Amino acid sequence: MFDALGISGTGMRLHRTWLDAISDNIANANTVRSTSDEPFKARYVVAQSIENGGVGGGVQVAGIELTKDASKLAYDPTHPLADARGMVQLADVDLGEQMTTMIMAQRGYQANIAAVDRARQAYQAAIQMGK
Amino acid sequence: MVAGITGVGGAGLNQLAELYRQQVTSGQGAGGAGATEAVNPTAAVRAAEQRSSDFGNLVIDSLGKVESLDKTAQTKAIQAATGDLTDVHDYVIAATEAQTATELTTTLRNKALEAFNEIMRMPL
Numbered sequence: 001m002f003d004a005l006g007i008s009g010t011g012m013r014l015h016r017t018w019l020d021a022i023s024d025n026i027a028n029a030n031t032v033r034s035t036s037d038e039p040f041k042a043r044y045v046v047a048q049s050i051e052n053g054g055v056g057g058g059v060q061v062a063g064i065e066l067t068k069d070a071s072k073l074a075y076d077p078t079h080p081l082a083d084a085r086g087m088v089q090l091a092d093v094d095l096g097e098q099m100t101t102m103i104m105a106q107r108g109y110q111a112n113i114a115a116v117d118r119a120r121q122a123y124q125a126a127i128q129m130g131k
Numbered sequence: 132m133v134a135g136i137t138g139v140g141g142a143g144l145n146q147l148a149e150l151y152r153q154q155v156t157s158g159q160g161a162g163g164a165g166a167t168e169a170v171n172p173t174a175a176v177r178a179a180e181q182r183s184s185d186f187g188n189l190v191i192d193s194l195g196k197v198e199s200l201d202k203t204a205q206t207k208a209i210q211a212a213t214g215d216l217t218d219v220h221d222y223v224i225a226a227t228e229a230q231t232a233t234e235l236t237t238t239l240r241n242k243a244l245e246a247f248n249e250i251m252r253m254p255l
């Protein structure tokens with residue numbers, strides 16, 4: 001009956017997942033691995049719209065993808081994980097990019113909250129009309 | 132707000148729905164008896180019967196919907212208390228849906244009651 005609320009709920013779920021992924025990326029920004037392992041790769045949330053032939057059913061998380069960027073090597077011979085040449089692999093996370101993306105995710109979440117609030121106000125106004 | 136919604140829900144809503152169901156069935160029963168007594172029930176009587184049962188069914192249907200919405204909100208509240216709720220907004224949205232649906236149904240009921248009282252006040 002109140003579709004707008006549920007649809008905005010799916011949007012909030014997606015942005016919450018996005019914020020979770022960004023938090024994980026920032027938390028692992030300084031994660032160092034040895035050159036024999038895969039470096040830590042930033043996670044990206046893939047959004048997918050839910051089609052129902054009508055106005056749509058909102059959005060869902062289609063999956064989590066890892067960044068395809070090349071690994072960043074650093075020379076640090078004193079590091080316990082350093083290989084024979086004294087190299088380690090740094091996490092493939094761009095902190096500046098993560099911070100700006102976090103603002104986008106936060107604003108998206110807030111926009112969905114605003115949509116829920118407006119829909120609720122509209123329904124309340126319709127009910128008030130009958131009182 | 133949580134206590135209010137759970138207070139309305141569960142047994143309370145069930146009782147309300149049962150009350151409406153009884154009213155509708157008893158109303159239909161009386162109408163049926165009237166129809167057999169009268170040789171030719173007028174079209175107006177039939178239309179009135181149809182209308183009253185339609186409204187009763189509408190109220191019963193909406194009460195059922197309100198109940199299911201309320202149950203969803205209640206489940207989310209329990210999940211929030213036990214720490215199983217992954218999305219905080221899920222509970223708030225479920226509670227808003229249940230609250231709005233309850234308000235809508237009670238407004239409809241109040242409006243119908245008001246109309247009925249208006250007719251009862253008619254000087255004959």
